[in-house]
Amino acid sequence: xxxxxxxxxxxxxxxxxxxxxxxxxxxxxxxxxxxxxxxxxxxxxxxxxxxxxxxxxxxxxxxxxxxxxxxxxxxxxxxxxxxxxxxxxxxxxxxxxxxxxxxxxxxxxxxxxxxxxxxxxxxxxxxxxxxxxxxxxxxxxxxxxxxxxxxxxxxxxxxxxxxxxxxxxxxxxxxxxxxxxxxxxxxxxxxxxxxxxxxxxxxxxxxxxxxxxxxxxxxxxxxxxxxxxxxxxxxxxxxxxxxxxxxxxxxxxxxxxxxxxxxxxxxxxxxxxxxxxxxxxxxxxxx
Numbered sequence: 001x002x003x004x005x006x007x008x009x010x011x012x013x014x015x016x017x018x019x020x021x022x023x024x025x026x027x028x029x030x031x032x033x034x035x036x037x038x039x040x041x042x043x044x045x046x047x048x049x050x051x052x053x054x055x056x057x058x059x060x061x062x063x064x065x066x067x068x069x070x071x072x073x074x075x076x077x078x079x080x081x082x083x084x085x086x087x088x089x090x091x092x093x094x095x096x097x098x099x100x101x102x103x104x105x106x107x108x109x110x111x112x113x114x115x116x117x118x119x120x121x122x123x124x125x126x127x128x129x130x131x132x133x134x135x136x137x138x139x140x141x142x143x144x145x146x147x148x149x150x151x152x153x154x155x156x157x158x159x160x161x162x163x164x165x166x167x168x169x170x171x172x173x174x175x176x177x178x179x180x181x182x183x184x185x186x187x188x189x190x191x192x193x194x195x196x197x198x199x200x201x202x203x204x205x206x207x208x209x210x211x212x213x214x215x216x217x218x219x220x221x222x223x224x225x226x227x228x229x230x231x232x233x234x235x236x237x238x239x240x241x242x243x244x245x246x247x248x249x250x251x252x253x254x255x256x257x258x259x260x261x262x263x264x265x266x267x268x269x270x271x272x273x274x275x276x277x278x279x280x281x282x283x284x285x286x287x
Contacts (some may be wrong), residue, residue: 024086038079045076096189151239177193177198186210201224
């Protein structure tokens, strides 16, 4: 007699499994063809949105491009529904990065019914092209992306402190320039206007819509321009140092002290030969 506590196996839907294999997997021929078709549809949709924003093209082909955009919206909406249907964990998919991107790919067109101009946001669909790394098996590009992302995350505190210092500096310099150039003709009509000028000058953009007229103001502007060159180099140096450090660690092999094996995956925790816990060699940057 079967034990009452034994759970019966959950039945699987072959149709749903087949859809999952086509939509979410890229190892099969059907999955690759589906992703290639999806890429072409995304490119055509984004191109239609961009062309429809050009006045002359919109005047001549606006209705056709709008109809084409609605066709792609209906297509992507159906695809999003199928992804929710066949996903093993629909809630997890909906909350994932690609799930949010897939949802944002269809929302702007529907929002345009209530908010004029929202249809331009359809260009968000181009983010879906990130799946090309999965389809084309560009693992090296994914690894490089992870390396850059890890470097940005590792340097976030230093970058945050740097940005706070820059904000403090532009507030002081903008206020000081307002005191020096408090004149309607020069454009420094308020402290916010001075802060705007300080940001534009410090970042070496230099729009030229506001400029100091007095000798003291021009001297201060010259000093800010010189400071701007050094400030631009600070975040670049911070991120470059973190990228270099991450690159060094990425090359350190995972070594097994029990069997001296080094051929392990970067994220492995135990040796695949003897089961011993793995450890990296000492940090080469400390020497």
